[in-house]
Amino acid sequence: MPASEKQQVAPSPSLCTPAELHAYLRNYERPYRAAYYGDAAHQIMRYGAIVGSRISHYRSLPRAMDYARQLIDTWEKGKISPISGTIITADQLTGARGRFTRSWHAPPGGLWGVLVLVNTLLPASRRLLPIAMGITGWETVQLYGVQRATIRWVNDVMIGARKLAGFLAYSFVGANGSGEEYDLLGFGVNVNNREFPHHLQDHATSLGEEVGDAIELSEFACRFFAKLSFNIGLLYSHEHDVQHERADADTSHPLISRLREASGFIGRRVRYGHDVEKAPRYEAVAAGIDHDGGLRLRLDEGIELVEQSGEIRYLDENGG
């Protein structure tokens, strides 16, 4: 890594330290969840406690996902076990990318980073990781009274036609013969960054813009990480319950029920495609979500298809 880049990625005081996160979980998140989940909240939060076990913050990174991969590689080569639940954040990302070749604007003011998980989930739970990220973003935004926020399948957090938060997931196997599976869950939330490049102006918004005030970024980060901890815990906890026959694998996962609640897409006319902007495939009405998170799309002929990947764009009057 060049010296200038090394300087750039120098650690900086964390937006939310593990101790602050722990206090937030204990004082706010647990009582809030217990009201809904009862005693089960405790088990869920124990499972999710790995999230934020280590939190590193940097002034600037080219791309958090790439940095996390480099870090894992370095750890593995040094025979150091990567710490599952590590969160890496940066004030700004200079080379942020969305899916495919899309650019992602990540200047100071937003919450940009990645959660590193060493995979111990079964495939049925692991597939829901991107949904857990979207629910986390949506729930955190709700804390600021933004009731208009919805999720556009799979996990874009939208305010009307504008995107407020986006999430990426990338899985891979360690390259150094460890055989360890990793999940990198990237997050990008427009918090106080209100200026967007021209091509994004009609498609992006920020939380600060929506509430008409500056948001305390450290507090937002702690709230976001606390919700992330719970939702990741929910994946493990539900898997445990299914294995012990305390929950039915064929009924909806709690995260899917939450996605239905947060959905801004069910009943709307959409365009679908794997890369919907470059290669749209067809138009349909989003009819619902399957119990495994698949999107049910009803064609004009009445036929229903279920898509397990890809993305949608709204076609009705509200755009987006």
Place this chain on the structure above:
Amino acid sequence: MVSELFGDLEGRFVEAGQPLVVIRHPLKKKEIIENILRQILYLFQAPEKAKYFFALDIQSRIDKKGARSVIIRPGDEVLTMSLMKRDTPVFYDGREGVIHSIYFEPRVSVDKGEPLIGVCPEEKLPLIQKVITRVKAEWDARQ
């Protein structure tokens, strides 16, 4: 083509699974060759129901030279699996060989266990070509 129709069931209540009609599908030359190939090639199967794409490096080699000139080895990252907005590299774990057949389309979901590619060891390519030529010759002779 319809080869048998159970007309006696017309207007009657039938249980689920009860045969109503038998349809015969005469195989075409291409389908016969494909079925034989599936028994000869090493079939690399989809690990999960998802959409699959060739890894960038493999795709560019296919674009330049054609799939049957691309040799893959165990441990090579050959595909990307895309499921619920999560991309996962897929590593080849079969015998070294050339990508002889491609069974997936990039934008269409593939069920778990379905073949994605058929791989043939380089030294067996002439043998496979011989089989294909023979099937074609026998087919043409019977037409």
